Amino acid sequence: MEPLITTKPPGPSAVAVLKRDAEVISQSMARHYPLVLERAQDVNLWDVDGNRYLDFTAGFAVMNVGWNHPKVVNAIQQQATLLTHGAFLAFCSETPVTFAQRLTEFLPPSLNRVCLTNSGAESVEAAMKLARYHTGGKYFIAFSNGFHGRTYGALSLTSTKAIQRAGFGPFLPVLHAPFPNPYRPQGCESTDASLAALEDIFKREVPAEEVAAIFVEPIQGEGGYIIPPKPFLREIRALCDELGILLVVDEVQTGCYRTGTFLASEQFGVKPDIVCLSKAIGGGLPLGAMVASEEVTTWLPGSHAGTFAGNNVACAAGLAVLDILSGEGFGAHVVDAGLHLLQRLNELQQDYDLIGDVRGMGLMAAIELVLSKETKEPATEERRVILNDAFENGLALLPAGESAIRFCPPLTIEKGDIDIGVEILRRSLKRVG
Ligand SMILES: Cc1ncc(COP(=O)(O)O)c(C=O)c1O
Numbered sequence: 001m002e003p004l005i006t007t008k009p010p011g012p013s014a015v016a017v018l019k020r021d022a023e024v025i026s027q028s029m030a031r032h033y034p035l036v037l038e039r040a041q042d043v044n045l046w047d048v049d050g051n052r053y054l055d056f057t058a059g060f061a062v063m064n065v066g067w068n069h070p071k072v073v074n075a076i077q078q079q080a081t082l083l084t085h086g087a088f089l090a091f092c093s094e095t096p097v098t099f100a101q102r103l104t105e106f107l108p109p110s111l112n113r114v115c116l117t118n119s120g121a122e123s124v125e126a127a128m129k130l131a132r133y134h135t136g137g138k139y140f141i142a143f144s145n146g147f148h149g150r151t152y153g154a155l156s157l158t159s160t161k162a163i164q165r166a167g168f169g170p171f172l173p174v175l176h177a178p179f180p181n182p183y184r185p186q187g188c189e190s191t192d193a194s195l196a197a198l199e200d201i202f203k204r205e206v207p208a209e210e211v212a213a214i215f216v217e218p219i220q221g222e223g224g225y226i227i228p229p230k231p232f233l234r235e236i237r238a239l240c241d242e243l244g245i246l247l248v249v250d251e252v253q254t255g256c257y258r259t260g261t262f263l264a265s266e267q268f269g270v271k272p273d274i275v276c277l278s279k280a281i282g283g284g285l286p287l288g289a290m291v292a293s294e295e296v297t298t299w300l301p302g303s304h305a306g307t308f309a310g311n312n313v314a315c316a317a318g319l320a321v322l323d324i325l326s327g328e329g330f331g332a333h334v335v336d337a338g339l340h341l342l343q344r345l346n347e348l349q350q351d352y353d354l355i356g357d358v359r360g361m362g363l364m365a366a367i368e369l370v371l372s373k374e375t376k377e378p379a380t381e382e383r384r385v386i387l388n389d390a391f392e393n394g395l396a397l398l399p400a401g402e403s404a405i406r407f408c409p410p411l412t413i414e415k416g417d418i419d420i421g422v423e424i425l426r427r428s429l430k431r432v433g
Helices: 012-024 072-084 095-104 122-135 152-157 191-205 231-243 262-270 311-324 329-351 380-392 415-432
Strands: 036-040 044-047 052-055 113-117 141-144 174-177 212-218 246-250 274-279 288-292 355-361 364-369 398-400 404-407
Touching: 052 212, 052 355, 072 311, 095 311, 113 122, 122 152, 122 212, 122 246, 122 274, 122 288, 141 152, 152 364, 174 191, 191 231, 191 329, 212 231, 231 246, 231 262, 329 355, 329 364, 329 415, 364 380, 380 398, 380 404, 380 415
Parallel strands: 141 174, 141 212, 212 246, 246 274
Antiparallel strands: 036 044, 044 052, 113 288, 274 288, 355 364, 364 404, 398 404
């Protein structure tokens, strides 16, 4: 199905909604183009004027099993007739328990205690609290250019863009070390330099005994889909083991087969002490999980909970998602489609000097736009124009980092749709020059 733009977006219905949106909704959100959604199915989005778009966003890596998957919709409908809110913090119900048990089957066996949440940031907050509680350490370490969410603890770890932190300090005590970036290895951005910076932190700023946890994304998501060198995560794991610091891996964006395996950290050969999940596990409903081992989960009844955590409808949707993900060949399809996407993007790079780098793992891929391949100066304005042009021609894309375009379609996408999307992007690149 070719995307079908019949009314130049934003059309009259979209303009009317956007006007009301501007009058009432907090202006703190940064929208990239004026898309007003009405419905969605698998890899297709429809706006309120009847235009159809091919989706390369999965709504920020949420709709991994495709938008409105019939099994997810059916599970939501069935559960809604029985029990929606179950006050899981005080009363037990079966669906959240089944979901948690099923989730642990996808994880390393040591990760067997599930704390249910409603979002990525809540999963991160829970991990910060548990790490402090269990270790007695007060400090956290995270990586520069990392993103972990926008609540106070999560925002303290986040260091992607100044605008996300400006005006909100002071923050929790977090020290940031550089994250290795293979495309921009100058400065101190190799694995060795990152480890040296960590050692320096322990020598000069805070002793390791006072550090509760190191938080890391296996691949930096909002920071630009930056894939560190293979040994990086293993080195961090070894350092945590040596110093008795917990390793928290934030798989909120990379999890649920986005990279071809349930957790991206599997591909780096690393087992976290705590893993944070959200986004795709709810199939479009707000659901998250912080999962740790029995030994680490030492907190007492009453020490952490939330009114909506363990919502029955969200967990029913999550169960349907896990069912779909466990289908024969799901991960293999992601790897195969991801290689196809990378090949198409590499072909684009041959034709357009604006594309400085192409990178990806599974269906988590990006191109980085630069003004010159020598200086690698970010082409931020060109990116804005390209994203808007692609949108006007029926392709939904999102930025990441300073000048990257991310490709994170529903994992159900077929090669034919990847080709259609890349061709729309090619035409946008041509128009920009
Ligand atoms: C790696 C990572 N952690 C945490 C979050 C925060 O998730 P949420 O927006 O659901 O709070 C995000 C969101 O993009 C993320 O990518």
